[in-house]
Amino acid sequence: MAPLSTLSRRTRRRRAGTLVLACATLAAGAAAQSGDAATLPAVSVTGRSSTLPADVSGFGNLPAERLPMQTLQVGEAQLRDSGGQGLRELSRADASVADAYNAVGYWDSLTVRGYVIDQRYNYRRDGLPISGETAIALDNKARLELLKGTSGIQAGVSAPGGLVNLVVKRPEGELRSAYVELRGARTALAAADLSTRLGTRREFGLRLNAAIEELQPELRDADGRRHLFALAGDWRLAPGTLLEAEFETSRRRQPSQPGFSLLGDRVPDAGDVNPRLNLNNQPWSQPVVFAARYASLRLTHKLGADWRAVLHTGSQRLRTDDRLAFPYGCYDAGADVYYADRYCPDGSFDLYDYRSENERRRMDAVDAGLHGTLRSGGLTHTLSAGVLRSRFEARLQPQAYNAVGSGTVDGRTVTPADPTLAFDNTDRDERQTEFYLRDAVQLGRGVELWLGLRHTRLARSSVSTSGTEATRYRQHFTTPWLATSWAFAPTQRVYASWGRGVESDVVPNRPRYGSTAGRALPALESRQIEAGYRHGDEVLSWGLTAFRIDRPAFADTGLCDDGAPGSCERRADGEAVHRGLELQARARLGHWTLGGSAQWLHARREGSADATLDGTRPPNVPRRSLRLQLGHEPAALPGLALQAALTAESERNLLPAADSPRIPGWARVDLGARYAQSLAGGRRLLWRAGIDNLADRRAWKESPYQFSHVYLYPMAPRTWRVSVQAEL
DSSP states (O other): OOOGGGSOHHHHHHHHHHHHHHHHHHHHHHHTTBOSOOOOOOOOOSSOOSSSBOGGGSSTTOBGGGSSSOEEEEEHHHHHHHTOOSGGGHHHHOTTEEESSOOTTSOOOEEETTEEOOTTTSEEETTEEEOOSSOOOOTTEEEEEEEESOOTTTOSSOOSSEEEEEEEOOOOSSEEEEEEEEETTTEEEEEEEEEEEESTTOOEEEEEEEEEEEEOOSSTTOOEEEEEEEEEEEEEEETTEEEEEEEEEEEEEEOOOOOBOOBTTBOOOGGGSOTTOOSOOOTTOOOEEEEEEEEEEEEEEEOSSSEEEEEEEEEEEEEEEEEEEEEOOEEETTTTEEESSSBOTTSEEEEEEEEEEEEEEEEEEEEEEEEEEEEETTEEEEEEEEEEEEEEEEEOOOBEEEEEEEEETTSOOOOOOOOOOOBOOEEEEEEEEEEEEEEEEEEETTEEEEEEEEEEEEEEEEEETTSOSOEEEEEEEEEEEEEEEEEEETTEEEEEEEEEEEEOOBOOOOGGGGGGTTOBOOOEEEEEEEEEEEEEOSSEEEEEEEEEEEEEEEEEEEOOOTTSTTOEEEEEEEEEEEEEEEEEEEEEETTEEEEEEEEEEEEEEESOSOTTTTTOOOTTOOSEEEEEEEEEOOTTSTTEEEEEEEEEEOOEESSSSTTOOEEOOEEEEEEEEEEEEEBGGGOEEEEEEEEESTTOOOOEEEOOEETTEEOBEEOOOOEEEEEEEEEO
């Protein structure tokens, strides 16, 4: 068979259609042997789960409902019910999560509790650090996990919003599953999930996941394709000893989507903008290509009844071609005004040919830990101790960022290309060694004390691709965490916690900073306090959480011109303070389920020397967010589950300024249905259908402030989806 990349578009569609038809035929043939339909279990109406441990917490097998912190879990079934397509699905599952520059064709980016989580430091895979600067495929992931708030207990360096963990599918018993999905008129996905156990004592396990997808979204000029192949295995070497290995390779090739912007001082009406229009539609526009490989090995050995030792190592390799017809700012010749952070009033903008090809990133990590239970003096300790060593390097090439003329927001202006690689990039190296200790102490009468301590030693260096602007520094810091909880009734618990997180940065090695260029800044120590209440029984579970996160900020002062060496100083400049309330609830009333979450967030810049910043709300952060899910299982049709979801957010600021313009709030309704059809021999088919953005609402979904520029992203238009999953 010819490589997919060499085939014509018509041939690719025909082959994708053949694959879809073959899977559908297989499902239909199995359906001919079907018996009576089976009733589905209760519909999961939020991403939370009290029955599963939250690995992202670091407290092992303790259930999420017992932890003195807020975690979110979104499983594979929920992702398929809601039509989830990436990590951005977390923003539909919980009100504390919002979009942050989530362009079609690019990597996913999120804010949690109002802070943008860092693509380089806030992502984990089965607990090991990975880079999020890539397209992360979910076909072989059992669930997504999120630890909300300052994550110093689990990460040496990270932004304070939250920590994302990907839990990989591992071998189970015998499993044969095929999945086919059609989205809109042209996007088609086919995937397979196979698991088995081998050996005389079934000591060997294998699990294979494979997927291929033709990407032709409602957004124009964004056609692409992706594929994934992943294999996981385990070997029960002896009673109490388990060796696990996994390997994944994936590739996605798809043009990305630049944003719209302010038109002079005017916020354009989202109703006047076609959400299917892609401004990256120049004849020379190239797709973004993400190629990723990952492999890991984990050895777990029991040391008696209560202790186990774990050695876990993983390696990630990323290759990226980052390319875009990039709109940025505009010069209004008539008014002789340059708009650095928006487009011109007439809808024109300066257009750049941006290409950064053959970017290579590598992350290696090894974690050696000891975990177990210790009983002493009438107290029970759940302990974890160990060391995590990680190494990251980025090797980039010179890049193109060349002005090629003016574009217009109607997408009709054509400019010439200029792919000249005339600009430096930056290569980076980083080493981290983290020593950690965690202890959950049961004091009796439902009272528990939780302790965490992490000591990090960090070494970083960077240099431009031309060999100039080199920096190198070392730092070390300790991030403590402390909490207490009290289960004062069988179904009720309160808790309070305090913790720190750390970020590290350096003064850019530019002439404008004079003698301070290249020096390490003081570590940015964010602080969080949190208090919560939980109630949970078989009918109703709900919780209320209050939090405050303080994050130091730095700012440049002075002339800040490279033509005037020493004219700029980077110094501490107040804090970003986020105070909030979160409410989660879930209820089961007969055949109905109702659940959701809400967040009220007061996010402000405080203590800044700049009067235009002090007291302002950060851009792209809604003050109020709401997620509601309704499920119904009609008694007259066993196996059928109907679902409806409401996603709503209040207005967002566009600029970090007191008089910032805003985009209006919005609300969207999504519908879904799932039908389980039982087959002979315990097999079944799962039929799903859904409509996203039922009312075809026109709105600005988000307003990221990136590279000192305002961007506006429209909500995707109404999109339907249908799928069938055969479990044979």
